[in-house]
Amino acid sequence: MSDSNSSFISNQVSNPPPGQVSGSTDASQRQQSYNNANRDEAILSIRSLYKSYYDASILQDINLDINSGDFLVLVGPSGCGKSTLLSCIGGLTDVTSGEIYCKGKDISQLDPAKRDIAMVFQSYALFPNMTVAQNIGFGLEVRKVPAAKRTKKIQQVAEILHLEPLLDRTPAQLSGGQRQRVAMGRALVRDPTLFLFDEPLSNLDAKLRLTMRTEIKHLHQRLGGTMVYVTHDQVEAMTLASKIVVLNQGVIQQFGTPDEVYKRPANTFVAEFMGSPAMNLMQAKVLVEAGDLKIQIQREDEPPIIFSEPAATDALRAFANRSVIVGLRPESISDLPARDPQRSHSVDCRIDYLEGIGSDVYATLKIAGGDVVSRLHGDSSVRAGDRQQLHFDLSNISYFDPSSQLRI
Amino acid sequence: MRSLIGAKQQKWLLLAPALTVLALISFVPFVKTLWLSFSDSEISALPTVVSFIGLENYIYALTDPDFILSLGRTLYFTFVSVGAEVILGVAVALLLNQQFRGRTLMRALIILPWAIPTIVNAVTWRLIYNPDYGALNSLLMQLGIIGEYRSWLGDPDVAMNMVILADVWKNFPLVAYVALAALQTVPMDMLNAARLEGANAWRRFYKITLPWIIGPLLVIIVLRSVEAFRVFDIIYVMTRGGPANQTKTASFYVYQEYFSYLRSGSGSSYAIIVALISIILIYGYYKAAKRQNGSL
Structure with a gap:
């Protein structure tokens, strides 16, 4: 790689x-x-x-x-x-x-x-x-x-x-x-x-x-x-x-x-x-394992995030073994499980810092030097430096072509 | 914390130097002139006895048909020249406010007539009007408008208008500049809004632009009117009040009475009358300007 x-x-x-x-x-x-x-x-x-x-x-x-x-x-x-x-x-x-x-x-x-x-x-x-x-x-x-x-x-x-x-x-x-x-x-x-x-x-x-x-x-x-x-x-x-x-x-x-x-x-x-905070964009790699498409997001000093993409389009399949940009809104990375359990993926993350706005708490995590913002429930008791199980809601995930920046 | 002197005293303290200068150059001569106007003073090489004669000078002045006529001519000069300057000045300002190539150069050029001293302007126009070799005669002849050379400043029927033309040429740039400065503050959005509302260029001008610039315009109209009412230099150089006294304005009359006939007492009373009329003019415009501001 x-x-x-x-x-x-x-x-x-x-x-x-x-x-x-x-x-x-x-x-x-x-x-x-x-x-x-x-x-x-x-x-x-x-x-x-x-x-x-x-x-x-x-x-x-x-x-x-x-x-x-x-x-x-x-x-x-x-x-x-x-x-x-x-x-x-x-x-x-x-x-x-x-x-x-x-x-x-x-x-x-x-x-x-x-x-x-x-x-x-x-x-x-x-x-x-x-x-x-x-x-x-x-x-x-x-x-x-x-x-x-x-x-x-x-x-x-x-x-x-x-x-x-x-x-x-x-x-x-x-x-x-x-x-x-x-x-x-x-x-x-x-x-x-x-x-x-x-x-x-x-x-x-x-x-x-x-x-x-x-x-x-x-x-x-x-x-x-x-x-x-x-x-x-x-x-x-x-x-x-x-x-x-x-x-x-x-x-x-x-x-x-x-x-x-x-x-x-x-x-x-x-x-x-569009959206505030902005959509998180993460560099990822499309893997094919036994015909199934998997998305791998590399992290520094931590195991990579790997989830399967059952709803992969042909366009995304064309990116097999190549890199893509994954886009997830902050509300799609939460301490609460996603509505559709089929499209929920849990990841153990370390929270870097927090910004409470009352109704919600925006937690920023670092993944290989970059910031990813997640939206936690307002009552979350998590503190900066804590580890937290976060649920990635993949139902509204976006993929972009790294060279053209266009949606796949 | 309260300062040692009140705000009101502070204002007067700050105004004091300017007021002192004003008193010396304006108030003292005014009082002197006022005193002379009630006396039979005359300019003489020999020592004379000056005595107080009450309103005699004023009665003489106001019953002097020539002086009344000269006042009428001065008013005519003021209204026509200032009116023309404002119309021409605003029109030129509107042009100079448009986007076009060479606009900066045009804006610089337009100030030239105003930058020229009045005396030079007057001499120039006298040459233009010259009955024997003047450019105006030559131009109108070649255009076929006149059949023979005319003496523009020698004809009692047109002389005053010719002097007015020279004065307008000299002074319209000032109005144009003030108008241009005011025009630049007219918000583009407001004009665009009026355009979208369907107003044509003329309606946009008199409903939107003119009300917006009327304040500064009134100021310059007052200034120009006061200046025009005491017009002297251009008359002195171009016609010396002639022909047949047709360009003899009030200030020129004062000058003649005072310095030609050496009747300083009588001349002072003429001067005071001219000053009073100027004050009435200023007051009228002041009221107009105030009303205009009130409606804004």
């Missing part, structure tokens, strides 16, 4: 280089089969969208479809291009090439005013010289909606957002949360085809952020509406989204439901980006 096969890589797994990542988009494109039928049914379809400033490529080959009522969250690290993509959809940024369809109509060259899209900005972008009512009614006024109808609509929206007592105030007289609601009111009142949210909660304090998150979720459930929401906060993404796009370096890493993205990350980048 070579060194590279046995070494532990955990969090040291390098992010997939862009070249390899674009391979993954090709693959996911084939899966999604972006055809015209989807395009005409979808509220929003993006086809081969590219955006570059001079030589810098910001977005590469973006393809996605979302349907009426979808809550799409664009998530990724800073500078991944998520805000640029949102800006392209809204028409505030020109696209370099590619098309954006809204209800089957190509809007990529259309003026923002004509796209029937409303946007909520991180800075709220309220008009300081207008009252709350004037802010909410601005779009209606521009569209020459008669005053009586306008007042009625403003009242309705104010009621939904609990803004009635504030209608005559100016933005300067409002708190952050109230301003945020006015910004949402301005979007809601027009009943647009598509709502865009650009990190709307980033300027709020932690507690208010949670409240507003719930409020947005409720609003969406109550009013329907199709949303595209940008955030760098993966918890926000998981809780709000019906679909998630994970972006990195301008390339879609994965497009799927929150469940898919969380449980079946398309590559090591998604595995590490």
Whole structure:
């Protein structure tokens, strides 16, 4: 066995280089089969969208479809291009090439005013010289909606957002949360085809952020509406989204439901980006014993972890006698046995250090120099340095190709 | 812990040096002028007896039709030149706020007219307007707009407007710079929000951008109005109040009364009247600015 096969890589797994990542988009494109039928049914379809400033490529080959009522969250690290993509959809940024369809109509060259899209900005972008009512009614006024109808609509929206007592105030007289609601009111009142949210909660304090998150979720459930929401906060993404796009370096890493993205990350980048603490990534070797597939994770000064993989796919079988990256979420390494005893594997481990968060305790173990985080029950009495029997729940195990970093 | 002197005293203490200088260069001459305006003082090589004559100078000034006319001309000069400077300045600022190649160079170039001393600017424009070899005549002739060379500063009907043109050219960059600085603080998100709400460029300007920059603009309008109201140098160089007194402004009138006719008492009363009108102007704009801020 070579060194590279046995070494532990955990969090040291390098992010997939862009070249390899674009391979993954090709693959996911084939899966999604972006055809015209989807395009005409979808509220929003993006086809081969590219955006570059001079030589810098910001977005590469973006393809996605979302349907009426979808809550799409664009998530990724800073500078991944998520805000640029949102800006392209809204028409505030020109696209370099590619098309954006809204209800089957190509809007990529259309003026923002004509796209029937409303946007909520991180800075709220309220008009300081207008009252709350004037802010909410601005779009209606521009569209020459008669005053009586306008007042009625403003009242309705104010009621939904609990803004009635504030209608005559100016933005300067409002708190952050109230301003945020006015910004949402301005979007809601027009009943647009598509709502865009650009990190709307980033300027709020932690507690208010949670409240507003719930409020947005409720609003969406109550009013329907199709949303595209940008955030760098993966918890926000998981809780709000019906679909998630994970972006990195301008390339879609994965497009799927929150469940898919969380449980079946398309590559090591998604595995590490989504979820907190991140998914544990461990270098392992695929062994074949009497036709059965076994996974071996080498440890330093301790016997290796070996478990059988009865649900091995053909793709994983192709890695026989080669190394793979095993991905396990912290909650899949626990002091409690897994729900499915068939997929539970017990390992005796030494706990290095502990971080209690009340409901749970995160225990970090070292395996050949790398850190692996496990989630123990909050009542666990284990102490740093103790040995503990940990149960590996293999039902949601992920395997990645070490060379391409893609999911096997 | 409480400091030895209160916050209020501290403010006055800190203001004291500036107030002292201000008193010496502004308050003392003002009091002197005020005193002269109630006297029959004249500038003379010989010692003269100066006596207090009450409001006589003021009554004379306010019943002098020529002085009233000059006040009217000054107001005309102020409103037209400041109005044109603001419109041109804001328009240029909006252009300079766009993304284009060579923007930095253009921003630097645009300040040049303002950087030139007024006297030089006035002489330059006098040459441009020259009835025999001026560039304006030549240009308009070649464009076929005029049939023969004209004496722009010699024609009582147009002379004032020609002086105003020279003044606008000189002073619009200042307005443009202030407007440009203010424009750069307009949040991009706000303009984008207005765009998505369907507002066209004109509506975005007068509903969003203009209310945002109106504060700084009002400040520069006040400054320029006060300056324009006491216009003197450009008139002195270009027309000396002519032709037929058509460009004779209030300050020029004061100058003539004081230094040409040497009636320092009477001239002082003219000066005080001009100063009072300036104060009314400032107060008016101050109120306007305050109201504007209140609505923000």
